[in-house]
Structure formats: structure tokens, C-alpha cells
Amino acid sequence: MKTSLNHLEKGECGRVIALTCQKATARRLLELGVTPNTRIYCIRWAPMHGAIEVKIRGYLLAVGYNDAASILIEKEGG
Template structure:
């Protein structure tokens, strides 16, 4: 089990930093969509950039850059590497 002090929401991951997925706290179709995008426990995700308006955020997930809205990224718990 990860130390809860190190667990943050993906939306709070600083640009240029990477984290490891701990858990998805969303349910049903939202959860299925994130799993289909390859966001599964132990996946390494890197914050590539934030749009000028702050929403969406571009993440590198398994070698592919995917944009997620802050509301979606908030439901992904990670630990910073």
C-alpha cells in the first residue's frame, strides 16, 4: 500500500513530472473510458503540458499524448515518481 501522504490527484501533477496510477475513483462509463485509454493501476503517466486556459491537460500515457479535462484527471489518484 502506498503512503497516503504521497497520493495526489492527476490534475495536480506538475508539468514535466511523472506519476504512477494508484486508483480510479470514478464509476461506470467514466471508469470504462479511462481504462480503455490505458489508464490502469501501475501505469506511468507524465504531464506534458497544460493548455493556456488551464483545461485540458496533455498527458503522455503509454507513449501516446492524451488530453484530459481537469474533471477527469481529478478522478485518477497517483503517486509522484
């Protein structure tokens, strides 16, 4: 199921499909390893639409809510 990263629940994972953000933000996310076809796991959410902590390429990364909304993913199992 295709959705954005900000719709993943704790413990769910998916594969990055595309970035729909501005060029500068996309460049930063790409430099951090958020690239197409990369598996990304939701570790936890901060309250009140705060940052999402994800595991990608073996490390933890905090992604802001708006940036998470611009990361399109395909949901996967466990």
C-alpha cells in the first residue's frame, strides 16, 4: 500500500518510493540515506505531530512531521 512516512505506525516498515519535498530538503534527505528502494522502520513518534524516529540503513534518524509527509513509501510487513 502506497502512503507517506507520516502514516506509518510504531513497528511498521516500508520502502522509500520517492521524495516530494523541495529540492534543498530532498538533497538533505538523500544525503542522510533516504533514497528510493531503501527499507525504513518506524521506531517511535514524538507527541503532537512531532518528529518520527526511524531506522534506515542501520542507524536511527529523527525526521520532522512535514518532511515525513513528503517521503512516499510502500508499506511492507514487519
